Amino acid sequence: xxxxxxxxxxxxxxxxxxxxxxxxxxxxxxxxxxxxxxxxxxxxxxxxxxxxxxxxxxxxxxxxxxxxxxxxxxxxxxxxxxxxxxxxxxxxxxxxxxxxxxxxxxxxxxxxxxxxxxxxxxxxxxxxxxxxxxxxxxxxxxxxxxxxxxxx
Numbered sequence: 001x002x003x004x005x006x007x008x009x010x011x012x013x014x015x016x017x018x019x020x021x022x023x024x025x026x027x028x029x030x031x032x033x034x035x036x037x038x039x040x041x042x043x044x045x046x047x048x049x050x051x052x053x054x055x056x057x058x059x060x061x062x063x064x065x066x067x068x069x070x071x072x073x074x075x076x077x078x079x080x081x082x083x084x085x086x087x088x089x090x091x092x093x094x095x096x097x098x099x100x101x102x103x104x105x106x107x108x109x110x111x112x113x114x115x116x117x118x119x120x121x122x123x124x125x126x127x128x129x130x131x132x133x134x135x136x137x138x139x140x141x142x143x144x145x146x147x148x149x150x151x152x
Contacts, residue, residue, distance in 0.1 A: 004146040041099040062149035084122040091115030
């Protein structure tokens with residue numbers, strides 16, 4: 001059985017790499033002849049959006065209720081993370097829309113900067129939550145968590 005905590009850590013590592021790559025791609029297009037280039041980001045933004053939506057669904061439908069029940073002292077942290085999901089998804093949806101409309105890259109950069117800031121803070125919070133769970137969950141709890149997130 002794959003450890004569900006480590007699987008979530010691995011998911012986030014891949015997403016982190018993609019966020020960094022997106023930032024590099026946006027910044028690479030931000031040059032004098034870059035206008036009209038936002039369309040080049042649509043595919044990358046769409047892939048990131050799908051990955052994040054799936055990852056967040058696994059957390060909100062599996063991990064977060066599990067943590068609230070098994071480690072109730074972390075419930076406030078989980079609630080703050082869920083709220084960050086909304087801000088992250090909103091920023092990503094907005095960037096996807098802007099890129100699809102081939103908006104000016106300076107606008108996309110402003111939205112990305114906000115997205116990146118919220119995402120980075122969230123990633124740190126999530127890493128800390130997963131570290132705490134990694135130390136606290138016994139094998140039976142890990143098996144229960146694995147079952148909860150398997151179908152998501």
